[in-house]
Amino acid sequence: MIRLEKRPTPSKMWTYLTPIVAVLLTMIAGGLMFAALGKNPVEAIRTIFYDPLFNEQFAAYSRPQLLVKAAPLILIAIGLSLGFRAGVWNIGAEGQYIIGAVVGGGVGLAFYPSGSPLIFPLMIVAGGIGGWAWAMIPGLLRVWFNTSEILVSLLLVYVAEQILASMSLGLMRNPEGGGFPGSRNFQQWDAVANVELIPGTGMHWGVVAAFLAVIGAYVLLAKHVLGYQIRLTGAAPRAARFAGVSPSRLILTCMGISGALAGLAGLFELTGPAGQISIDFNSGYGFTAIIVAFLGRLHPVGILLAGLLMALTYIGGELAQFMLSVPAAAIQAFQGMLLFFLLAVDVLTNYRIRLARTDTKTGAA
Amino acid sequence: MTSASPPLLSIEHLTKAYPGVVANSNVSFAIQPGEVHALLGENGAGKSTLVKMIYGLVKPDSGAMHLMGEPYAPHEPSEARRRGVAMVFQHFSLFEALDVAENITLGMEDPPKRRDLAERIRTVSHEYGLPLDPSRLIGELSAGERQRVEIIRCLLQNPKLLIMDEPTSVLTPQEVDILFTTLRTLSSEGTAILYISHKLEEIRALCDAATVLRLGKVVGECTPRESTAREMAELMVGGSLHTPERAPGAEPGDVLVEMKNLSLPSPTQFGTSLKDVSLQVRSGEVMGIGGVAGNGQDELLSVISGEAPVAPGHLFVDGEDIGPLGPEARRRLGVLTAPEERLGHAAAPDMSLVENAALTAITREKLAKNGFLDWGATRSFAERIIQSFDVRTPNADVAARALSGGNLQKFVIGREVLQKPRVLVVNQPTWGVDAAAAASIRQALLDLAQGGSAVIVISQDLDEIMEVADRFAALNGGKLSAPRLTQGLTIDEIGLMLGGAHDMEKAHAAE
Incomplete structure (x- = not known):
């Protein structure tokens, strides 16, 4: 009989080992899935994890993509992780990402074609405020009416998608675009283009923001009273109230921070890799960031590494799609496995497995 | 045998x-x-x-x-x-x-x-x-x-x-x-x-x-x-037992805590509502509140801790109306509490003792500067608690849940007592604590009153109340009886104040 026995204190070793074990298990299970699809599993895994970084043919293009893809994931996941730690479940970062881009982009377009260096910073602020405001809707509804922030934030993603479609077809459509949906291209507007800061690295302002967020979150959680209150609320809500933490204020703070960071991610994506507001501007970063947050153990440094790993599976997945013609759904399933195994193995942090062999011995006596 | x-x-x-x-x-x-x-x-x-x-x-x-x-x-x-x-x-x-x-x-x-x-x-x-x-x-x-x-x-x-x-x-x-x-x-x-x-x-x-x-x-x-x-x-x-001593002759001072017709509706279906509770506790006095669990003890503590704020005009400390204040504002005024439930209420089970020391002590022990926690100071405060209250633990970094109930209770009481409260309310302070540790906790409470604080001890253990309290009031169904001096009070009288035996006498009389 296998039994789970609660550890007196959470295992430090397993806290660090869990993600690694989960990645290995994902490789094994994913390999089996690829084999079942008739692909060579070793080649598929290599294409996903190895080729984007080290294959001579692809690395030149793929390597910079790593930071480009990882930055929004990390930026959003850092914000989400603060809420998740406190038991505030913002599932709608995708919507906040869209609204951040729409608001920031809208503010920018209002000044088109000015060349002022102040416009880009203004757009960044507006993007953050847009995401923050969109996250305040589920936050305030939770505080005032005790609605579920999970449902409200999630459903607001679909509202945001409609707003995005409406904007790209109407208000924000490029007047010189020949009637095609989509806004002006921000990359072609030098004053606001979020360009590569160091050529060949993929490093743009969004990457800088992501790194700053990692450092900021680390300091917040380790040293600041707010970070302590966040951790305390997650660990023991009743003790947090006893300590004097106001649950409402904490919910709004966490929702606000995660919304603002998602909005920033949206803005940097808009002015950088995406270039314009279009119907299909959002590409699921807001949802994938949830996986990144948990894969990184809700720890800032963990999220940094998890974001890079997840970006790798994106890039490698695309590579596998056109090199090995693996279906896109298989890549998504592969990413899903990662979260699944992570949560499963996570049990070992707080529990140990006991093989209760003594039972049979005393039973025979 | x-x-x-x-x-x-x-x-x-x-x-x-x-x-x-x-x-x-x-x-x-x-x-x-x-x-x-x-x-x-x-x-x-x-x-x-x-x-x-x-x-x-x-x-x-x-x-x-x-x-x-x-x-x-x-x-x-x-x-x-x-x-x-x-x-x-x-x-x-x-x-x-x-x-x-x-x-x-x-x-x-x-x-x-x-x-x-x-x-x-x-x-x-x-x-x-x-x-x-x-x-x-x-x-x-x-x-x-x-x-x-x-x-x-x-x-x-x-x-x-x-x-x-x-x-x-x-x-x-x-x-x-x-x-x-x-x-x-x-x-x-x-x-x-x-x-x-x-x-x-x-x-x-x-x-x-x-x-x-x-x-x-x-x-x-x-x-x-x-x-x-x-x-x-x-x-x-395995040794001789120290009985807590009360220094004689200390006259109670001014009224420190006053509750006036305080009521609190129960937050849950099976909770207890507080009904029209009035009480005065003076500086230098230990007030014992007895009663069988579930008669409003938790609610009474949450009213004083600030977890359940009340409308103005019902709760005063040193003449100041603290009813609407939150827990931190009350701690600033010197009102500290130690709830009964240690794991999850008085302490966060998965956090270390150092982190748990900060739980209630950030304000009074000045453990934060400009919003940033001073972990060095917090650690030394935790170590001071561990030493003064003889908390048996390998070090201050173990999770609270790894401590035995009695040891964690010593830590929780120690955390509040060492902050030199003006008003301290404890709920079941020695529940599950061994005899020697219970004696030292009671002594700490008596010393605190001796130093001019007002102490309210909520306990089911009547022996404990008789040992430490100057006056006794019973909490029964959310109502607080009029307080009486503990001196000269018999266990039978207390039993009747607690509401007797909940209709059990009838059954025996019928036999």
Whole structure:
């Protein structure tokens, strides 16, 4: 009989080992899935994890993509992780990402074609405020009416998608675009283009923001009273109230921070890799960031590494799609496995497995 | 053990080790049929582990047990029950939204029809003087009545050995008397009772024999009727016991805490509403508030801690209206509290002691600068608590849940006392704490009052209240009685203030 026995204190070793074990298990299970699809599993895994970084043919293009893809994931996941730690479940970062881009982009377009260096910073602020405001809707509804922030934030993603479609077809459509949906291209507007800061690295302002967020979150959680209150609320809500933490204020703070960071991610994506507001501007970063947050153990440094790993599976997945013609759904399933195994193995942090062999011995006596 | 007939249960050289601790080491004793046998020991002495082995919840590493001469090694509680061993736990496992009969059905392997069961519950409960209506909801029952449900559940199996873990901690003195009558009836019918308690006077009144455990080993056996409580306590502790002392002649000062017609509706269906509570506590005074658990103790504490703010005009400290203030603002004014539930309320189980030290002390101990926590200062505060209150822990970095209940309680009380409160409210300050540590906690409370603070002790342990409190008030159904001086108050009077025996006298009168 296998039994789970609660550890007196959470295992430090397993806290660090869990993600690694989960990645290995994902490789094994994913390999089996690829084999079942008739692909060579070793080649598929290599294409996903190895080729984007080290294959001579692809690395030149793929390597910079790593930071480009990882930055929004990390930026959003850092914000989400603060809420998740406190038991505030913002599932709608995708919507906040869209609204951040729409608001920031809208503010920018209002000044088109000015060349002022102040416009880009203004757009960044507006993007953050847009995401923050969109996250305040589920936050305030939770505080005032005790609605579920999970449902409200999630459903607001679909509202945001409609707003995005409406904007790209109407208000924000490029007047010189020949009637095609989509806004002006921000990359072609030098004053606001979020360009590569160091050529060949993929490093743009969004990457800088992501790194700053990692450092900021680390300091917040380790040293600041707010970070302590966040951790305390997650660990023991009743003790947090006893300590004097106001649950409402904490919910709004966490929702606000995660919304603002998602909005920033949206803005940097808009002015950088995406270039314009279009119907299909959002590409699921807001949802994938949830996986990144948990894969990184809700720890800032963990999220940094998890974001890079997840970006790798994106890039490698695309590579596998056109090199090995693996279906896109298989890549998504592969990413899903990662979260699944992570949560499963996570049990070992707080529990140990006991093989209760003594039972049979005393039973025979 | 010298008697000719084989003992009902003999325990031979039982040993059980957990990683890092030996919970039971070579424990042997025997229980005779019909005997009321006390198991005595401080917290962490290994009583629970031993009882769990007897009840089949834990496997011994080595050693053997014999029940009526037959080898006895239960794999699980259901096997223990089949062999005639039943147990009433300290914490009830009852569903509040189900009625008495439904709850009893849940524990049965092969439940009879509801009507038959209801009839049996009525018969058995009446026979033993513990009247129970099978169709009442558990949520409506008092703690004493809930315990009766657990006892009846056991008695329906006709047990040969009944294990009771701290059964009187939730009872009024009158209810204790009724329980003892029942237990004596059972014992005279040949049912043996293994009685776990740290209330020595009760053991002297009830038990025929006692086995004393210390650090997992049997350190002595005695006949409770022939020993004094002090002798037994010293056997438990393994040394002499310090009785808290009150410095004489200190006159209470000005009124520090005042509650005026304070009411608080219950937040949950089965909670207790506070009704029109009025009380004044002076500086230098220890106010004892007694009552059976669930009569509004938690609510009273949350009103003073600031977790449940009240409208202005009902709660004053030093003349200042603190009703609408939150916990931190109250701490700034020197109002500190220590809730009963240690894990999850007074402390965060998964956080370290250092982190838990910051839980209530950031403001008063100035542990934060510009919003950033000073972990160095927090650590030294945690270490100061550990040292001053003799918290047994390898270091300050272990998670709170790794500490034994008594040690964590010392930490929680120490955290509040060391912040030099002007008003301190503690709920069940020594619940589950061993005798020596309880004495030092009580002494700390007395010293605090001596220094001019107002101390409110909410406790179910009447001996504790008599020992530390200057005045006593009873909390019953959310209402607070008028306070009386503890000096000259008898246990019987207190019992009546606590609401007597919740209609139990009637049953006995009817017999």
